[in-house]
Amino acid sequence: EAQVTQNPRYLITVTGKKLTVTCSQNMNHEYMSWYRQDPGLGLRQIYYSMNVEVTDKGDVPEGYKVSRKEKRNFPLILESPSPNQTSLYFCASSLDITSYEQYFGPGTRLTVT
Amino acid sequence: TQLLEQSPQFLSIQEGENLTVYCNSSSVFSSLQWYRQEPGEGPVLLVTVVTGGEVKKLKRLTFQFGDARKDSSLHITAAQPGDTGLYLCAGVFWAGSYQLTFGKGTKLSVIP
Numbered sequence A: 001e002a003q004v005t006q007n008p009r010y011l012i013t014v015t016g017k018k019l020t021v022t023c024s025q026n027m028n029h030e031y032m033s034w035y036r037q038d039p040g041l042g043l044r045q046i047y048y049s050m051n052v053e054v055t056d057k058g059d060v061p062e063g064y065k066v067s068r069k070e071k072r073n074f075p076l077i078l079e080s081p082s083p084n085q086t087s088l089y090f091c092a093s094s095l096d097i098t099s100y101e102q103y104f105g106p107g108t109r110l111t112v113t
Numbered sequence B: 001t002q003l004l005e006q007s008p009q010f011l012s013i014q015e016g017e018n019l020t021v022y023c024n025s026s027s028v029f030s031s032l033q034w035y036r037q038e039p040g041e042g043p044v045l046l047v048t049v050v051t052g053g054e055v056k057k058l059k060r061l062t063f064q065f066g067d068a069r070k071d072s073s074l075h076i077t078a079a080q081p082g083d084t085g086l087y088l089c090a091g092v093f094w095a096g097s098y099q100l101t102f103g104k105g106t107k108l109s110v111i112p
Helices: none
Strands: A004-007 A010-013 A019-025 A031-038 A042-051 A054-057 A076-078 A087-094 A108-112 B005-007 B010-014 B019-024 B031-037 B044-049 B055-058 B061-065 B071-076 B085-094 B098-102 B106-111
Touching (some): A019 A031, A019 A087, B005 B085, B010 B019, B019 B085, B019 B106, B044 B055, B044 B061
Parallel strands (some): A010 A108
Antiparallel strands (some): A031 A087, A087 A108, B019 B071, B055 B061, B085 B098, B085 B106
């Protein structure tokens, strides 16, 4: 089944404790991205990747890192999480970077206390 | 980032009623997408419109792309409780590379 998977689905952590949210797709898509979704603010792009070893900042990259060592994986790293990073995070992938028709993962709800 | 304004922000209607959701911008988009998101899940793509004036139908849902490719609408006929969810529009534009921007969404509740 074609899908985007994220882990973990739920995470509660404390300020400053490094964490990684994994994202994997099995559709051989070149384009992958991370979003955060907050009430009243909608979906905002954090980082995106056009292909392996090619990543770029989205609208809200501060406090996040990403890597794209393999085509299928695009982990999101929070080196020192803060409470303002409490949010619902989505990973997405797309075959075609011109049409941008994206497949989203199920989401990761992160709470930083 | 190009701005996409969605309206209304919230919509609560009775089963069987019709509704229209709007997505507007002052910018031109190369294509525009509509997604639906249910609670606890990721957005799911419903349709992509590419040509100005294009109309696409998906069962009871009708999507239209404005002639100038700056706006779009989603019309639902005879809404059902299963249509409840968050509807998001997203526009693709060129800014040195292709970029994607989302509207903030319309939260639809269809009451049985």
